[in-house]
Amino acid sequence: xxxxxxxxxxxxxxxxxxxxxxxGIGFGFFLERGGxxxxxxxxxxxxxxxxxxxxxxxxxxxxxMLGVFFLSSIGLMDIxxxxxxxxxxxxxxxxxxxxxxxxxxxxxxxxxxxVGCATGKIDAIFFVIGVLFGAFIIAExxxxxxxxxxxxSMGKVCMPQYFNIPYGIVVFAVVVLAVAGFAGATxxxxxxxxxxxxxx
Amino acid sequence: xxxxxxxxxxEAMDKTVEAELxxxxxxxxxxxxxxxxxxxxxxxxxxxLAFVIMGRGLGASGAANTVVSVAVDKxxxxxxxxxxxxxxYLGDGTTSPFKSWLVxxxxxxxxxxxxxxxxxxxxxxxxGKGPRISNKSRYIFAVVGGALMGIGAKLASGCTSGQALTGxxxxxxxxWAFMLSVFAGAYILAYFVRxxxx
Amino acid sequence: MDFKKFTLNQKxxxxxxxxxxxxxxxxxxxxxxxxxxxxxxxxAKMNDETIYINPTELADDIIQGKADxxxxxxxxxxxxxxxxxxxxxxxxxxxxxPDNIPRNERIIIYSNDNIKSxxxxxxxxxxxxxxxxxxxxxxxxxxECILFPKLSxxxxxxxxxxxxxxxxxSKFFGGQPRLAGIETEESFxxxxxxxxxxxxxxxxxxxxxxxREGC
Numbered sequence: 001x002x003x004x005x006x007x008x009x010x011x012x013x014x015x016x017x018x019x020x021x022x023x024g025i026g027f028g029f030f031l032e033r034g035g036x037x038x039x040x041x042x043x044x045x046x047x048x049x050x051x052x053x054x055x056x057x058x059x060x061x062x063x064x065m066l067g068v069f070f071l072s073s074i075g076l077m078d079i080x081x082x083x084x085x086x087x088x089x090x091x092x093x094x095x096x097x098x099x100x101x102x103x104x105x106x107x108x109x110x111x112x113x114x115v116g117c118a119t120g121k122i123d124a125i126f127f128v129i130g131v132l133f134g135a136f137i138i139a140e141x142x143x144x145x146x147x148x149x150x151x152x153s154m155g156k157v158c159m160p161q162y163f164n165i166p167y168g169i170v171v172f173a174v175v176v177l178a179v180a181g182f183a184g185a186t187x188x189x190x191x192x193x194x195x196x197x198x199x200x
Numbered sequence: 201x202x203x204x205x206x207x208x209x210x211e212a213m214d215k216t217v218e219a220e221l222x223x224x225x226x227x228x229x230x231x232x233x234x235x236x237x238x239x240x241x242x243x244x245x246x247x248x249l250a251f252v253i254m255g256r257g258l259g260a261s262g263a264a265n266t267v268v269s270v271a272v273d274k275x276x277x278x279x280x281x282x283x284x285x286x287x288x289y290l291g292d293g294t295t296s297p298f299k300s301w302l303v304x305x306x307x308x309x310x311x312x313x314x315x316x317x318x319x320x321x322x323x324x325x326x327x328g329k330g331p332r333i334s335n336k337s338r339y340i341f342a343v344v345g346g347a348l349m350g351i352g353a354k355l356a357s358g359c360t361s362g363q364a365l366t367g368x369x370x371x372x373x374x375x376w377a378f379m380l381s382v383f384a385g386a387y388i389l390a391y392f393v394r395x396x397x398x
Numbered sequence: 399m400d401f402k403k404f405t406l407n408q409k410x411x412x413x414x415x416x417x418x419x420x421x422x423x424x425x426x427x428x429x430x431x432x433x434x435x436x437x438x439x440x441x442a443k444m445n446d447e448t449i450y451i452n453p454t455e456l457a458d459d460i461i462q463g464k465a466d467x468x469x470x471x472x473x474x475x476x477x478x479x480x481x482x483x484x485x486x487x488x489x490x491x492x493x494x495x496p497d498n499i500p501r502n503e504r505i506i507i508y509s510n511d512n513i514k515s516x517x518x519x520x521x522x523x524x525x526x527x528x529x530x531x532x533x534x535x536x537x538x539x540x541x542e543c544i545l546f547p548k549l550s551x552x553x554x555x556x557x558x559x560x561x562x563x564x565x566x567x568s569k570f571f572g573g574q575p576r577l578a579g580i581e582t583e584e585s586f587x588x589x590x591x592x593x594x595x596x597x598x599x600x601x602x603x604x605x606x607x608x609x610r611e612g613c
Contacts, residue, residue, distance in 0.1 A: 004255030008528065009502040013299075019253055020301045024308020025315070026246035027258055027361075032316035034239035039328035039342075041233075043397050046390040052236045057364065059240020060247060064369035066417050067248035072427030075434065079427045080496055083256040085357050085367060085613070087374030092363075095356030096378040098348050100385020103360075105393055106345015107328060110260035110353065111361040113346070114306055115313030120325045126339040130346020131261070135268040137347065138354040142285035149355070159371045167428065168421040170371055175418030179411045182237070237410050259613025302613065362613020 003077035028115050037119040039107030039127075046104050048192040051185035058178045069171050089152040106130060231320040247365055254301070257366025260309075261353035262302040265289050270297050285354070330397040341396055435524045443523065450534040451506055453543040457567050460484060467504035470494075472514040473537070483508070483540060484571070494521045501527060508533035508540070545573030 002008050006016055034056045035041045044050035072079035103109055108116055108127045116124025142149070160167040233239075250257055269289035273280040280286040290297050317323040329338035353359040356378045358367070364382065367375020404412070443449060459467065460483075469486040471478050478488040489498065491514070499505060505522060507530065509515045515532050522530045533540065542548075547564040550557050568575045 002526075003252050005253050007255040007502055016254060016301060017299060017304045020304035021308040021311075023246060023250050023253075023258070024305035024310075025312035026249070026308075027243070027305065028309030028312025028314075029316045030239055030242040030246060030312075031309070032313040032320070032322070033234045033242065034236060035233040037313060037317060037322065040330075040397065041328075043390075046386045047394070047398060052233070055236035056240040056243060057360070057368075059237050060243035060365055061368040062414060062418075063241050063244025064247040064251065064365075065371065066414075066421070067244070068251055068369060069421055069427060070417075070424065071252065073421075073424040077252065077427075078496065078501070081255050081501060082251055082370060084370055084372055085363065085374065087372065087377075088357070089374060089377060092356040092374045092378045093381045095352040095354070096381025097385035098352030098355065099359065099378075100352075100382040100387075101389050102345045102348030102350075102352060103382065104345075104386040104390050105396070106342050106349060107397075108342070108345070108349075109360045110264060110349060111258075111309065111359065114260065114309045115317075116328075118310045118313035119317035119323045122325065122327045122335075123329065123338050123342045126342035127346040127349075128264075130343035130348075131264045131350040131353075132268055132346075133343065134347035134350020134352075135261070135264050135354065136272070136350075138351045139265070139268060139272070139283065139285040142354070143283060146284070154373070157373045159373050159376065161428075162373050167371075167426050168424050171421040172418040174371070175414050175421075179414055182407075182411065235406070237407055241410075257613065262613050358613040366613060 003071060004081055007078070007081040027111070028118065031112055031115045032119060036112040037115040037121060037124070039116065039121065039123055042109075042112060043104060043107050048188050050193070051189050054185050055182055058181060062175050062178050065171060065174060069167065073168075084156040084158070086156050087154040088150060089154060091149055091151055102134075228321040230322045230324075243365075244369070247369060250366075251369075256301070257362065257369070258305065259302045259358060259362035259366070260306060261350070261359040261362065262289075263300070263306040264350060265354065266297050266300055266303055330395065332395050332398075338396070341393075433524050433526070440520065440523050449519070449531055451531045452534050453540045454567075456483070456506065456533060456540075457544050457571070461567070461570060467506055468500065470499075470505065470507045470518065471537075472507060472509040472518055477510060481537075483537075489518075491517060491521060494518055495525065499527070504529045504531060506531045506533060508536050510537045512536050541573075544568060544571055546576055547573075548576045 002010070005011065031037070034052060036053070036056070041050060042053055045053035068077070068079065068082070071077040099109070106113075106127050108124055110131055113124045113127040113131065117128060159165075160170045163170075247258055265285070266289045269280065269286040272283075272286055273290055280290065289300075314323065327335050327338055329335065333341075349359065356363055356374075358364075358375075358378070360379075360382065363372075363375045364379040366372075368379055456469075469483060471482045471486040471488050472491070473482075473488070475488060482488065486508075493499075499522065505527060507515045507518045507522075509518075512532075512535075515536060519530055519532055535542070544567055547568050549561045549564060552558050552561045565575050
């Protein structure tokens with residue numbers, strides 16, 4: 001068992017920054033490949049004419065999920081060493097709704113807006129400015145919303161533990177749901193793209 | 201050369217450059233987007249590499265929070281040092297806050313996005329928007345949308361890259377709840393802001 | 399079913415479901431309390447001198463405020479409360495797992511005797527911890543060398559230097575050096591064991607704030 005490398009002390013902080021840069025390149029590369037540099041394409045998800053966001057996101061999720069599961073299950077990786085963000089259920093749901101509103105108003109999310117900037121989209125630049133501004137607002141309000149922020153704080157909890165279902169079963173369920181979702185998404189796309197006359 | 205001649209020459213040059221760029225764009229139209237599932241697998245492998253090498257996932261909003269924290273610290277040091285939010289991103293002063301994993305990752309995202317864009321001839325100055333609004337309106341809404349994102353991301357400890365992708369792959373309870381909320385929020389509001397896009 | 403007739407996307411979908419199906423039969427990834435032990439490797443390591451750390455080395459690390467290690471005291475609570483080396487934590491053998499013990503720090507173990515610490519060493523090595531060390535001679539040796547060091551006659555300059563270092567270290571930890579010749583083995587009455595200086599911290603442990611790993 002020697003994965004994750006960094007958590008076993010295989011290399012230090014300087015190298016981890018280089019790795020961050022390289023991984024970032026991969027991240028940005030594939031985001032752009034999928035067309036996520038374009039706000040129109042991203043938002044089309046929510047008008048049901050182009051379900052690429054859903055397809056890419058969930059394919060990525062099940063790919064990484066399967067990778068993590070198999071590597072840990074056979075003992076090559078210590079899954080408990082992977083950083084998990086603690087759950088704060090209600091604030092996260094509220095934050096998610098707010099983020100959803102921001103997504104469909106602004107046309108980007110923080111990661112994709114950077115890709116948009118990198119490929120010359122002017123609206124992406126304004127979006128980034130907006131994100132910085134929003135961060136400033138919440139930063140100033142932060143000390144006053146601690147009560148809300150820490151509501152329903154459940155610590156680090158994963159779905160298998162919470163629902164008391166074996167990890168492998170959850171993995172299988174997620175894969176099946178995702179693939180079913182992909183089939184459904186393709187169906188929806190065809191239906192609505194024809195309706196509005198707008199293709200991809 | 202008289203002044204007039206110089207102006208005419210430079211105008212002519214501008215026109216030739218423009219014509220060249222146009223013909224380049226015509227000869228190299230943007231390539232169609234790749235198969236979303238293959239893109240997803242690529243993205244998933246990048247995420248998996250982050251897990252395997254670093255024991256952490258991807259992110260984006262954290263970098264924005266860092267930038268804001270440093271800026272506020274420069275302008276109002278006392279205030280920043282006493283604020284829970286800024287303290288978190290500024291660290292204890294021993295290393296630069298910019299030496300953060302997310303900041304370097306975002307720098308990579310810029311390079312990677314540009315690289316893919318160049319290869320697909322998709323790097324061009326443009327504004328994505330619906331046909332019913334002006335560029336200016338679009339920019340204003342972009343800022344508003346971005347601000348909402350900046351706020352929501354801190355409330356949820358992350359954005360779609362960090363929480364949805366990373367937490368999603370790790371079957372994190374809060375991340376899945378977050379992910380569903382994002383889609384819910386976006387779909388609910390989509391009808392009401394449709395003038396922006398369609 | 400003609401496999402070739404499926405589109406790429408359909409093949410990918412089938413592959414995904416297949417992998418998910420296999421997942422149903424795989425062991426739980428969080429089941430880290432079971433372990434496969436490389437018997438030869440551990441047996442060889444047991445004879446390696448480098449798994450021991452001398453009390454003087456440990457004392458130096460503590461004085462310098464180093465924070466790159468976790469010091470584990472395996473004695474029971476009563477003994478621990480009487481005296482423990484500053485900055486040590488009290489664990490039982492049941493606590494020795496990744497939930498409590500970080501994988502990327504040096505782990506230094508001691509107990510009053512050598513048995514508990516040896517058991518702990520094995521438990522951690524079996525869980526593939528890489529940097530596990532035993533305090534040579536246990537707590538008794540620590541008391542002997544650090545708290546109550548035996549000073550020599552101190553005639554040569556070398557001996558004088560050595561003595562003053564021992565006195566310095568001993569005083570740092572609240573101990574009491576045994577002067578040579580003046581006190582015999584029998585007549586030495588150590589003052590009560592010092593309370594480890596954790597409240598009034600003279601030693602500043604340079605613990606790094608854990609790096610943000612959020613998003």
